[in-house]
Amino acid sequence: MATSGSGTHPHTVSAVHGSAAGDDIGAVTDVVLRALADPQRRRILRLVRGGELPAGEIARQFAVTQQGVSHHLQVLHRAGLLRERREGTKRLYTLDPQALDPVREVLADLWPSALQRLKHIVEHDQTSAGDHPPS
Amino acid sequence: MTIPEPLTASVRIAAPPATVFPYLVDPALMIRWIGHWADLDPEPGGVFALDVETAAVRGRFLSVEPPTRVVFTWGVPGSEVIPAGSTTIEILLRPDGPDTIVELVHHDLPPSEQPAHLEGWSTCLGCLVRALSAPKTAPAKRSPGGP
Numbered sequence: 574m575a576t577s578g579s580g581t582h583p584h585t586v587s588a589v590h591g592s593a594a595g596d597d598i599g600a601v602t603d604v605v606l607r608a609l610a611d612p613q614r615r616r617i618l619r620l621v622r623g624g625e626l627p628a629g630e631i632a633r634q635f636a637v638t639q640q641g642v643s644h645h646l647q648v649l650h651r652a653g654l655l656r657e658r659r660e661g662t663k664r665l666y667t668l669d670p671q672a673l674d675p676v677r678e679v680l681a682d683l684w685p686s687a688l689q690r691l692k693h694i695v696e697h698d699q700t701s702a703g704d705h706p707p708s
Numbered sequence: 709m710t711i712p713e714p715l716t717a718s719v720r721i722a723a724p725p726a727t728v729f730p731y732l733v734d735p736a737l738m739i740r741w742i743g744h745w746a747d748l749d750p751e752p753g754g755v756f757a758l759d760v761e762t763a764a765v766r767g768r769f770l771s772v773e774p775p776t777r778v779v780f781t782w783g784v785p786g787s788e789v790i791p792a793g794s795t796t797i798e799i800l801l802r803p804d805g806p807d808t809i810v811e812l813v814h815h816d817l818p819p820s821e822q823p824a825h826l827e828g829w830s831t832c833l834g835c836l837v838r839a840l841s842a843p844k845t846a847p848a849k850r851s852p853g854g855p
Contacts, residue, residue: 684717684812690741691731691810692721699723 608652613637614645618654618668625658625667715814725801725808729775732799756780766792776801782814790817 608614613635620631632642646666649655658665721728731737735746738758745759749769756767767781777800781793796815801808 684715684814685719687742688717688719688810688812691728692719694740695721695723695728695731699727 604652605654608648608654611645611648614649617642617645617649617666621655621666622668625665627660628664628666631666715817716812718809718811720804721808721810722806723808724806725775725803728801728808728810729778732778733772733774750778756782768793770796 616635617631620626620634628643628646629639631646632639635642646655646657646664650657650666654669655666656669658667731741733748733750735748738746738748743758743760743765747755747757749755750772752769752771754769754772756765756769758765763784765782766785767783769778769780771777771779777798779796779798781795782797783790783792783794785792795817798813798815800811800813802811803809
């Protein structure tokens with residue numbers, strides 16, 4: 574994000590900014606959406622939204638192996654949807670309350686990137702048009 | 709139920725507000741930075757319609773004050789989370805020397821305690837995310853010109 578441009582090559586700077594912003598957001602939202610796309614993972618989220626549960630307790634609720642549940646927990650944790658806490662050998666999971674508002678999360682990421690595009694386009698148009706800004 | 713804080717975002721643009729403003733109200737200019745189709749009637753009560761890939765964003769202009777301020781409602785018809793017109797966006801253009809500071813405030817977003825909507829997220833959000841984050845409006849290339 575910290576691409577430094579002297580302003581003498583606005584085209585190049587725009588291109589770098591544009592693609593970098595798109596990739597970042599795409600990657601982050603992709604992880605969250607993929608985590609949410611699985612019905613078992615959504616069930617895990619519902620299970621832990623009321624409070625912390627140990628991994629073993631969560632696994633008991635499912636007709637899959639503990640390994641399978643562990644994998645789901647890791648995916649959810651990595652996507653930022655679950656908080657993980659260790660207590661001795663136990664791992665405890667709870668829903669991350671901030672992750673409960675993906676609309677907000679998505680928009681919180683999207684508006685800055687949209688405004689960046691606005692910036693680049695306006696400045697690009699200014700440069701191309703010289704002293705004749707579009708009306 | 710607590711009222712959620714509005715989302716804010718801002719950017720500095722090396723152009724005066726009068727140059728930036730049309731990009732917020734002219735459909736042909738707007739779709740160069742967000743969405744791929746727009747129908748905008750920039751006057752109070754006028755239509756605000758913006759298609760971003762498979763998501764249709766619909767609302768109404770509430771206030772249009774060139775070249776410094778525009779306010780419109782914003783939502784997705786059929787969405788439980790953000791129905792058409794359910795949220796409000798205010799964009800302020802503040803001159804700062806030769807530049808403009810653009811401040812966007814997104815009000816009335818739904819409160820965060822909505823786990824019942826888990827299923828909806830992956831579908832309705834999917835289109836919004838793909839749509840709004842699609843970097844296909846990358847400004848590096850020359851645009852083919854007017855509409």
